[in-house]
Amino acid sequence: MADPLAHHPMSPITSISSELTEKAQIGLLVKRDDLLCPGNDQEWCGNKVRKLKYNLAAAKAQGHTQLLTFGGAYSNHIAAVARAGQYYGFETIGIIRGEAHTPLNPTLQQAVENGMRLHYLNRATYRRKHLPEVTQSLRDQFGDHYLIPEGGTNDLALRGAGEIIPEVINQLGSLPDYLAVACGTGGTLAGMIRACEGSSQLIGISSLKGSFMTKEVQQLLGRNFPHHNWQIYSDYHFGGYAKFPESLRQFVQSFEQEHHILLDPIYTAKLAFGVLDLIAKGTFPRGSSVLIVHTGGLQGWKGMMEG
Numbered sequence: 515m516a517d518p519l520a521h522h523p524m525s526p527i528t529s530i531s532s533e534l535t536e537k538a539q540i541g542l543l544v545k546r547d548d549l550l551c552p553g554n555d556q557e558w559c560g561n562k563v564r565k566l567k568y569n570l571a572a573a574k575a576q577g578h579t580q581l582l583t584f585g586g587a588y589s590n591h592i593a594a595v596a597r598a599g600q601y602y603g604f605e606t607i608g609i610i611r612g613e614a615h616t617p618l619n620p621t622l623q624q625a626v627e628n629g630m631r632l633h634y635l636n637r638a639t640y641r642r643k644h645l646p647e648v649t650q651s652l653r654d655q656f657g658d659h660y661l662i663p664e665g666g667t668n669d670l671a672l673r674g675a676g677e678i679i680p681e682v683i684n685q686l687g688s689l690p691d692y693l694a695v696a697c698g699t700g701g702t703l704a705g706m707i708r709a710c711e712g713s714s715q716l717i718g719i720s721s722l723k724g725s726f727m728t729k730e731v732q733q734l735l736g737r738n739f740p741h742h743n744w745q746i747y748s749d750y751h752f753g754g755y756a757k758f759p760e761s762l763r764q765f766v767q768s769f770e771q772e773h774h775i776l777l778d779p780i781y782t783a784k785l786a787f788g789v790l791d792l793i794a795k796g797t798f799p800r801g802s803s804v805l806i807v808h809t810g811g812l813q814g815w816k817g818m819m820e821g
């Protein structure tokens with residue numbers, strides 16, 4: 515089995531500018547983790563590579579041959595676990611929220627082609643998926659396995675996501691004034707906050723509706739975490755998780771035309787829109803550098819283009 519801890523090449527950082535960034539005198543950078551794709555396809559890229567790295571190593575070290583995880587039917591995390599499992603030689607089991615639909619959507623179809631076994635849980639049971647009664651019945655049904663939580667967020671995931679920080683320092687010589695990333699579970703942001711140890715300012719743009727993300731990230735960091743150099747914006751959800759209105763579609767199109775970078779529809783579209791809006795509103799002092807992390811997620815387009 516290949517070593518999950520083997521070093522991957524650093525994802526590049528590119529500088530982008532526009533009338534807006536010139537006028538506001540902001541140096542805008544993009545960390546291209548969307549190009550961090552060990553399997554050379556879009557199923558397992560970006561922050562899912564960083565978040566899975568130490569989990570895969572732990573699964574291997576503990577002698578597991580099966581990975582089991584949870585997700586919605588279009589989940590980037592499900593896609594990533596299926597592909598990473600195939601790459602490293604683990605069997606994979608995907609526990610999918612809701613009822614089975616045929617034909618499978620493109621994400622699940624690809625996951626099955628990558629060797630994942632799918633199992634559906636109705637929404638009520640799915641909500642209780644981390645309770646012993648459910649985890650035990652999954653063990654009875656599928657045998658021994660390494661369990662990765664929904665969205666892949668656990669302490670080992672934070673450790674992997676945190677590695678983006680020394681990588682950026684290595685590439686730029688120091689950290690930019692601001693680092694911005696999209697939030698689903700908040701695991702990637704929390705890992706970056708931890709790794710920054712109080713330096714720089716971190717910004718999360720939540721893809722979900724509601725203002726609970728700050729609490730989630732606080733919880734991931736732990737009660738006694740001493741640094742408060744981070745903030746989450748919850749006004750850029752565009753209607754909620756997986757909502758993709760025409761205005762956002764147009765933004766993605768013009769962003770790609772101008773900067774030649776394709777954003778994903780669920781997370782980084784909202785992130786880039788949010789950061790540009792914050793720049794327009796004068797949130798960052800003139801002369802600041804702002805780095806946004808393109809966390810990948812391009813496999814999500816297959817589902818968006820469906821139907």
Ligand SMILES: *Cc1c(COP(=O)(O)O)cnc(C)c1O
Nearest residue numbers: 698699700701702781809810811
């Ligand atoms: C999963 C995902 C996220 C969310 O990451 P969290 O660690 O759950 O906050 C962000 N961007 C992309 C592209 C993703 O696939």
